[in-house]
Amino acid sequence: MATLEEEFTLSAVTLGARPDGLLGVEPTDKTDHFLVTDRSRTVILYKVSDQKPLGSWSVKQGQIITCPAVCNFQTGEHIVVHDNKVLRIWNNEDINLDKVFKATLAAEVHSVHSVQGAEPVVLFRGGAARSLEALLAEPQQKVETVLSDGEVIKWSKFFVVFRHPVLVFITEKDGNHCAYVQMFHTRNLSKYTLWPGQEGKSVTLSFTAYVDRKFISLMSLSSDGCVYETLVPIYPSDTEKNQRLVRSLLLKLWSYGEHLFMLHGKCLTVIPCKCGVSSLAGALGKLQRARDPATWMAAPSGSEKHIEVELRKFLAKWTPDCHNLIGNITAGLLGRAKAEPAFYPRNCLMQLLQTHALSYSLCPGLMDAALERADVQVLQLCLQRFPDVPESVTCACLKTFLSIGDDSLQGININMESVFDYSNTEQDEKMEEQSGILRNGFSPEDSSCNRELNEKPQEPAAAPTPCPVTPQRAALLNGILCSAYSETFLLPHLKDIPAQHTTLFLQYLYFLYLKCSENAPMTLPGTHPPTLSQIMDWICLLLDANFTVVLMIPEAKRLLINLYRFVKSQISVYSELNKIEVSFRELRKLNQEKNNGGLYSIEVLELF
Template sequence: MLFKQPVLIFITENHGSYVAYVQLCKSHSLSKYILLLGKEEKSAKPNFTARVDGKFISLVSLGSDGCVYETLVPIYSSDTENNQRLVRALMLKTVVSGSARNGSALTILDQDHIAVLGPPLPASKECLSIWNIKFQTLQTSKELPQGTSGQLWYHGEILFMRHGKSLTVIPYKCEASSLASALGKLKHTQESGSHSVPHFVNWETCSEYELGSYSAKQTRTLRKKTETNLHPEVPGVKELLSIIKKDSEKHIEVELRKFLAKSTPDFHTIIGDIVSGLLGRCKVEPSFYPRNCLMQLIQTHVLSYSLCPDLMEIALEHTDVQMLQLCLQQFPDIPESTTCACLKLFLSIGDDCLRDSNVSMESVFDYGDTTQDEKKEMEEQTEIVQNGFGPEDGGCSKDSQQLNKKPGDTAQEPISFPVTLCPVAPKRAALLNAVLHSAYSEPFLLPHLKDIPAKHITLFLQYLYFLYLKCTGSATMTLPGVSPPTVSQIMDWICLLLDANFTVVLMIPEAKRLLLNLYNFVKSQISIYSELNKIEVSFRELQRLNQEKSSRGLYSIEVLELF
């Protein structure tokens, strides 16, 4: 895009001669440029990428010699009659092996960084490298042992590439290009008789090598100056992963706390690797369960289910309801099968286990005995009308009236919806609220809801009915709390449970009264909305009449009767 105008760039090749075309879509202007490449490009086709830089297009190519070249292509051609010739300039030297014919690619990340795909040496495996073109430095690299197809894309600070038979997605955000960020990441060529220098040089810890014009003595001085502000004892990613494989849980927790205090550019990927290392050891050693470490990593808010799919599975095995609640609150991509597995656990776990668990209670309001006075007041009333439903309404069935009669009473009692006590404990309610907030797709969720035992389905329906009564008893139709369930969430889950288990619930004697209450309550709500629609239509008519009066300038008195 150039000033919100689409620009199309395409390149043709004919017997080693390359031509670049620039098409301005709105003005239908087409410019043609001949690219003067090296003679070696006739045997291997270069890989191109481009970006708009002012009035020029920076056309970057990866040559067959492993070097990166740049060609500046004018957007607006001064000579449209003749084919203009453009010469390329060297940008980076030997970033990939010159013998690599396939699997090499590159893409521009920003004005100072590019990503290159290919083996750095003739005998090495393919890897993804991030280069700083301003300071000619290697920022980071990642080895790809399964090979690639030579396709690389970058969009929205995410790199996409083919790795083996799968599509690999790597989040990467470029740092601000500065000399400070480039220090310690210089790519050095090894000379005969010199010491072996790694690709990544840590300027804070290195003191035995001569790097550029710095001697070992100067490097020691630099290290002394920076040691006051830096913490060289903080482990790196590789050191932390090796600690995870063999050390105790307490030591891992201490080292992880140090590591999390240090910011890193590719934070999402590193956290995913650390979680994978912890979960891998959990599978090998059943007694190893670093709960505190996993809780720290979840609270970084960078994890998702797809990044660590085994995390919730292991938490279910250890009945860790606190971790499951945290995952349900933060992970946006939990499969419906896992959500139902959490629901089964929350409904079946004993009260003793819940009493000892540390569960977040933000979504739960006070479930105390404040409803006793309301219940007493309802019993004293001779006629109860709630949400538009009263005993004179002919909507209630004979069976439901019989169920609401007390033994020995000869007179028929009115049907009411008393506000009962919560059927579950507050901690269980907080866990169930986490399930209500989770995302789902109805076709995938319904089959898994059929596997829940009938008594647990009845308990969950009773809790949902209790929440719905609390909502409808409020003028705002909302529940108190920080993040309580909404009316739509409550009603959706009631419908889901009844759709999946209606026949089973119908056969349970304990659930018959609940079903009748739900049926009568829905009928009363339909009656309310019907009356509200009539009032809405009447008010619209009033508004229309008022508009006509103002336009005519007449005065009149009218009476509207609402039926």
């Protein structure tokens, strides 16, 4: 039996200007990836388990997408139609839809259909259907009109039946419905008139269908709250005649409060239905429903110390199947904290976070409360524990970490695992000794990127660059660097960071970059420190969002010059590495061409 799990919001982005702005959601050739089509101009590729968009494509201003985008399961490409006749085909690497493959068709398109095991088909508004391959071979081919005047397609679906593609679509004219079945391997199109049956003058709201042996079971939902079923033959007895099919009553539904009543035949079934707290982690299977119905802390009372003692007792008997109960307890504590500003049970919240049972979507008020009180200890732990922190909250945490005073950080118990001892002389000497021999693949004396500097009078060796922030602040910022984000949704929020804080963060990132560059593995010491890739990504993000502002700050001028020099040196490094790679490829090719391994030879390979 199917089980309905908790819902979660995939996107808070407004889809279209009208209430019916969502045009469609279609699967792709990769599990958990879906194409979401806006009724106006945009197609977004989502990975649902991460609740993150992987790509977004839009047509030009003035153009309108007129049918949902689908995936070609044979090639992995995406297909969409805009302005009724213009067909576009692209893949994930393409950025601009205006520059991808384009074909203008001779007739208006109703929908494009694609399923596993079959070539995509295009259904035209006139009722004709063509395979995608046939249309691409001749886009301007003549398309016949099958439907009568005033007959409009209301619903369609594509199946593979016994390895053969079958297209079913429903039309409506003057309140009457017809079903069409298109068999592509025999090129037969069958038409069936759907008789009203028991629903009388009710309006059909929607359709769905599935294949049941030699029939297509077509179900329709009517405005009278009934579900009707019609069995449509896949192989008709006479394809030339307009055959008639009668709908039969399948279910009748009533809903009152938290009870759903279903009339199925002569049986009346009641299904209790109750919507709980929505949780992304629960929808991903990371949370399970609690077996223990206890809700002793849904409305906690008493002193904070008393609650802490009771919570410790509860957690001593806590089992991993009580995740939702942990969420309820957290929500109860936060509810009281909101009602009583003087009540803020930090120790209890820290204990609950340590259970690994919480997520942002399960208790979004937790990080909001911590931000309101500048509780960096709770925020740091949330960033480490939560896999679904929105980019706006991540940026709010960054602002708090950069603005809080050094004196305030001294008395806070911050996790320092990601920070190494910046004052460790032995560590610095060891790095300096390594950098004296090799610095990112170059000897300091021979580096081509320093050739211009070497021509100038030499200055005394500069002292090691000090860290621009305290170790406590560094630990908090490292949590930001290691957090998950989507660049598209993070950039707008980074523009709101004050200029002086942006400069400070860039200085810290530059310091980390220097430390990475001082050793051959190009990694930082410590437990779970930021990686070089994360450091470079955040430098790029900050400069993309605030370059104009940073450029106007005198203190940032030297920093930008240093960043430019390091980028230039990295280009030189990769250029020389590419030369070495080519040389070794040629050497491997020469070794493979040797036919007689018994002969002795000496070969000189010039790398530079």
